[in-house]
Amino acid sequence: MADQVLDAKGLNCPLPILRAKKALNSVPTGGTLEVLATDPGAVQDFEAFCRTTGNELVESKSAGGVYTFLIRRTA
Numbered sequence: 001m002a003d004q005v006l007d008a009k010g011l012n013c014p015l016p017i018l019r020a021k022k023a024l025n026s027v028p029t030g031g032t033l034e035v036l037a038t039d040p041g042a043v044q045d046f047e048a049f050c051r052t053t054g055n056e057l058v059e060s061k062s063a064g065g066v067y068t069f070l071i072r073r074t075a
Contacts, residue, residue: 002034002070003027009038009066016042017049020071024055027073032058035069042067 006023008016016037027033035046043060046069050057059070 003031005034005036007036008042009036011037012039013041013045017045020046020049020069021053024071024073029073029075031073033071033073035071037067037069038065040067042069046071 004023004027006020008019011019016035016039020033020035024033035042039045043062046057046060049055050071053075055074056072057069058072059068061068
């Protein structure tokens with residue numbers, strides 16, 4: 001179970017990333033943030049976001065038009 005869940009469904013780029021960045025600030029180092037999004041572009045966006053910020057994309061999956069990302073805060 002994630003330390004925090006962010007519902008970004010219905011939001012388009014770049015809002016899911018911006019909201020995730022803000023939400024990660026309240027997640028302790030080593031903790032996880034689960035992000036729910038419906039924007040298909042979010043898959044590439046979150047991969048790039050984690051690569052550039054150094055956070056770990058633990059899981060990325062899709063079901064029923066909802067993309068779920070589990071991000072571990074590393075810094």
